[in-house]
Amino acid sequence: MIKSIKPFIGAKDYIKSQEFYIEMGFEATVLSHNLIVFEMEEFAFYLQDAFVEDWINNSMVFLEVEDIKTFHNTLSKKDLPTKFEGVRLSEIKQMPWGKVCYLHDPSGILWHIGTFQ
Numbered sequence: 001m002i003k004s005i006k007p008f009i010g011a012k013d014y015i016k017s018q019e020f021y022i023e024m025g026f027e028a029t030v031l032s033h034n035l036i037v038f039e040m041e042e043f044a045f046y047l048q049d050a051f052v053e054d055w056i057n058n059s060m061v062f063l064e065v066e067d068i069k070t071f072h073n074t075l076s077k078k079d080l081p082t083k084f085e086g087v088r089l090s091e092i093k094q095m096p097w098g099k100v101c102y103l104h105d106p107s108g109i110l111w112h113i114g115t116f117q
Contacts, residue, residue, distance in 0.1 A: 006037070006044045010056050012107040014049040020084050020106050021047065024075070051107070059109045068092055068099045068115040075103065075113075 011017035018036060022028055026038035034049035045061065065071040072092055080103075081087045090102040100114035 004042075004044070006046055007061055008046045008048055009059055009061065009109055010048050010050040010052060010107065012051050012056060014047070016084065016106045017047055020080065020087065023078060023080065023083065025078075056107050056109060060112060061109065062112045062114065065113060065115055068101065068113065071113060072101050 014034070018028060021038045026040045029037045029039070031037055031046075036047045037044050038047060043063075069092065072089075075089055081089060084106045086104065086106050086108060088102070088104045092099050092101045095114075098114055098116040100112055103111040103113060105111065
């Protein structure tokens with residue numbers, strides 16, 4: 001039986017990415033000098049001190065939330081694009097399957113944040 005799934009993502013600037021994800025609301029647990037697990041509620045992912053440009057440029061993560069408006073408002077209030085170079089947060093978009101917004105982290109990893117209908 002599956003207990004969890006946790007993607008590994010890389011970082012162009014490991015320290016800046018750590019700060020970003022903490023600011024975003026994740027809790028960090030350092031596992032080694034080049035690996036941290038970030039958790040929010042029962043969900044998690046690993047951040048590696050590894051930068052492979054093709055990997056980073058093609059990395060996407062889907063984060064499903066219960067209430068996208070509330071989550072988007074929370075992110076907007078944090079003003080992440082002002083605090084972190086390269087970060088972008090889109091407006092919420094209606095899709096045939098539900099609603100989504102997009103968040104690019106400091107390395108360029110694209111987060112799809114959505115709610116299914």
